[in-house]
Structure formats: C-alpha cells, structure tokens
Amino acid sequence: MRVAIQGELGSNSHLAVQELVGEEELVPCSLSAEVFERLEDGSADAAVLPIENSLHGAVADHYDLLLDHAVTIVAETSLRIRHALIAAAALPIEQVERVFSHPVALSQCRRFFLTHPQCRAVPAYDTAGSVKMVLASGDAAEAAIAAPYAAEVYGGTILARDLEDDPQNFTRFLLLYPKTGAPAAALGPEVALKVSVAFSIAHRPGSLVHTLSLLAAQGADLTRIESRPVPGRPWEYVFFVDLRMERAGGVDGLLRALERECHFVKELGRYASNRPEGAAGTGPGGV
Known part of the structure; x- marks a missing residue:
C-alpha cells in the first residue's frame, strides 16, 4: 500500500504510518494539499496527516482540506512527540550555530535555545527533511531538530534528546482513504x-x-x-x-x-x- 504523508521519511508522520498501518511504501509530499492530490490521482492509496497537537492546537489548513476533498477518516492514533538534536557527526553542542526544523518543532524547544544562545533557530518545511538537508551539507556548524528516528533513517548522530519543553506533547494523526472504496473501520462491540x-x-x-x-x-x-x-x-x-x-x-x-x-x-x-x-x-x- 502506498501512503502519502506531508514531509520526509523519518518524520513523525512516518512514525504515525507505522502505528496505523505498519511498514508500507511512503509517498513523501512537500505540501499538505499535495497529499490530497495523490489520493485523488491514484498515486497513493491512503494518507496519514496530523490534525491537532496537544500544545499548539489544531492544524487549521488540514480541516479545510478535509472539507474540500472526497476523503474519509478510517482510523486515528496519538503519537508522543520527542525532539532530538541531530548532526552529521558527534561534536559539542557549543559548536552548533544553526538549527533547522519545522517552525512548530522549533517553538516547542524554546528552553533549549535559551540555554544554548549561540544556536540560531532556522525554520524549514519539515523536521526529518531538515536532518536530510543538514547531513547532505556536511557543515559542522549545522544541526536539525527532529524525531530520533530520523537519525536512524539518514545515519545522523544524536547530540541531545528530549529537547521538548513539555513532555505532555502529543499529536493526533488521521488515516485517510478516498471516499469511494475506503475500507470499513474495524469497530468491535467493545470499541468506543x-x-x-x-x-x-x-x-x-x-x-x-x-x-x-x-x-x-x-x-x-x-x-x-x-x-x-x-x-x-x-x-x-x-x-x-x-x-x-x-x-x-x-x-x-x-x-x-x-x-x-x-x-x-x-x-x-x-x-x-x-x-x-x-x-x-x-x-x-x-x-
């Protein structure tokens, strides 16, 4: 099964896919609107998208897209969000000058930036995509904030773990199918x-x-x-x-x-x- 996500392999959306449907072929998309296009043109069989975060609230654009497209929700999962500082090689954090990540991830790690004032937060379109970019550049002054899984996917080195300010940080993800031909949700009598x-x-x-x-x-x-x-x-x-x-x-x-x-x-x-x-x-x- 081909599953579209907004972002790259190693992202939290990738982890949510594993939670919802297991190891399937991913269709990475740069924009959320592209995820819905992949469902409509048949280049993806399903999609997994975040809909809300326990700290930042709703992903507003995704509500609009749900309304505008012929898709249906068949499952949900809530993922504990963990942020790690990932670089191309082991080095002291004091040598890191630029830290790339999605703006929401950067805002969830304010305490890290307060305690490491030499690190400048640089917004990027995706957490795991930032790791991919930093490793490709090879610049020792650059690092990225992403899920620890991204280091495993791209071969990066984790310099620090659990950077998030609040450990009660969860994101709710939805599993979407095209409206026509969507499988029935598995609902036993004891399931809410x-x-x-x-x-x-x-x-x-x-x-x-x-x-x-x-x-x-x-x-x-x-x-x-x-x-x-x-x-x-x-x-x-x-x-x-x-x-x-x-x-x-x-x-x-x-x-x-x-x-x-x-x-x-x-x-x-x-x-x-x-x-x-x-x-x-x-x-x-x-x-």
Whole structure:
C-alpha cells in the first residue's frame, strides 16, 4: 500500500504510518494539499496527516482540506512527540550555530535555545527533511531538530534528546482513504466509536447551542469542536466536531437530526476512538 504523508521519511508522520498501518511504501509530499492530490490521482492509496497537537492546537489548513476533498477518516492514533538534536557527526553542542526544523518543532524547544544562545533557530518545511538537508551539507556548524528516528533513517548522530519543553506533547494523526472504496473501520462491540462531522448553521442567536443540544439528545459526547471561516462569506463559519458514540446504530439518526437543522452537513468519518497513554483529559466533555 502506498501512503502519502506531508514531509520526509523519518518524520513523525512516518512514525504515525507505522502505528496505523505498519511498514508500507511512503509517498513523501512537500505540501499538505499535495497529499490530497495523490489520493485523488491514484498515486497513493491512503494518507496519514496530523490534525491537532496537544500544545499548539489544531492544524487549521488540514480541516479545510478535509472539507474540500472526497476523503474519509478510517482510523486515528496519538503519537508522543520527542525532539532530538541531530548532526552529521558527534561534536559539542557549543559548536552548533544553526538549527533547522519545522517552525512548530522549533517553538516547542524554546528552553533549549535559551540555554544554548549561540544556536540560531532556522525554520524549514519539515523536521526529518531538515536532518536530510543538514547531513547532505556536511557543515559542522549545522544541526536539525527532529524525531530520533530520523537519525536512524539518514545515519545522523544524536547530540541531545528530549529537547521538548513539555513532555505532555502529543499529536493526533488521521488515516485517510478516498471516499469511494475506503475500507470499513474495524469497530468491535467493545470499541468506543468516534464520529467526525462538519456542519454550518444559521447565523442567529442560540443556533449553535440548539445544534449541540440535538447532539446531546442523540447520546453524543462532544470531545472536540473547531470552527473555520467560510471563504467569501465574512463572519460565517463551518464547525468541525468529534463525537463519541456508545452505539454505532445511533450515528445515522444523529446525522439526520443535524441535516434537519443545518445548512450543510458532511460526515468526515466514523472510526475507533484512540487516546494516548498517559495523556490527561479527553476534551470538552459531553454536550
């Protein structure tokens, strides 16, 4: 199976692929939009993308892409994010002058840069891609921040581990398939079902509260809500919600209730709920 990811081999997305589907052929993409193009043109059979981080929140662009493309979510996983300083060869950190990585990874390692002021953070498009670039350059003054796995993939040397400021650093990844021909999610009777839905509502007082009350009446437990602006319609929004359901049979009734009240409803997927071991909390709670 060919699995598209945004980024390079050795990235956290690569690790998420291993968690979700095992060792499969990767299709690295520079941009997230390219991931969806690969699904649509058939050059990838599936895709794995991050959707939110426990420290930085939602990956907003990915919500927009989910809405715009005919894909479905069939599984999720939460990955503990670990950052390592990786260089071409062993050397004292004091000799490192430039550290490359994705801007989010750099921002999650502020304490490292405060304690090593000679290191200048340099944004790049990908964590593992930064390791690949640093090793290709051979410049002893350069290093990269990425998952320790990237050092294994590219043959780099880890100068320091666990650079992240907060160990409770998790990223939630989604496994996506094209809407047509997607495999059914494996949902046993003991598995908590999660449903992801996007909808838009009338712009009037109390409309969101009323819609959420409908979800509660259907036995849905709201675990996440995110809003995104509607292009070309200022101050109007699409709401993305993740819901836990005790009964898979209740999903269709929930969707029918939403369709009666909302301007627009799109089911993004129904799949087994996953929670990272050791992570506190499950979200906003029931609606």
